[in-house]
Amino acid sequence: MRVARGILGKLLVSTAGPRPLAGRIVEAEAYQGADDPAAHAFAGKTARNAVLFGPPGFAYVYFIYGMYFCLNVSCETDGTGGGVLFRAVEPLDSYAGLPGGIAEMRELRGLSATSPVALIASGPGRLCQAYGITRENTNGLDYTNPASPLRIEDDGYRVGKILATPRIGVRKAAERPLRFYLADSVFVSGKR
């Protein structure tokens, strides 16, 4: 939960493709371990969720509803399951002086050049599509390694007000306010 709040405002950067893709994280959800029935880590370690039980700062990607991927970061200390789901980013058009990130994201999403930027990565499935993330190419990557193709970076941005609500799309422990987002952002998923 501390991580889910703290990660807001940071940059999610991918250098896996032809152009760097960057977005500011505006929405995230916390999933705890043994005491959180909604968490993938709840039922214990399996081949699928093993990354959640490893050291913090690694990418956990899973496939859902037969069509979409969702991106997480492992959070708890080595041996304990827990993670944070990235739900939305504000796409940034240039990174390290290299422009074109938004056009690239639109292409990956199959969106037209005039589609609203707010629809590019406002939702966990959309976000993965916009970054070209699959379980195969991303699961297990180290976000904190400068040489990693997928990183979380702090560019000094100061976040404004953070709001907490129940998590989206979960049926178990549905009342817990573990979804966090930047109140001022128009790039969060769902309403606004």
Next chain:
DNA sequence: GGAGCGATGTCCT
């Protein structure tokens, strides 16, 4: 603009 629903793979019971 909102509710309903189908698509479709993988995991767990």
Next chain:
DNA sequence: GGACATCGCTCCG
């Protein structure tokens, strides 16, 4: 066999 941390399309008002 059913549930699933989703999305976008269709139908209705």
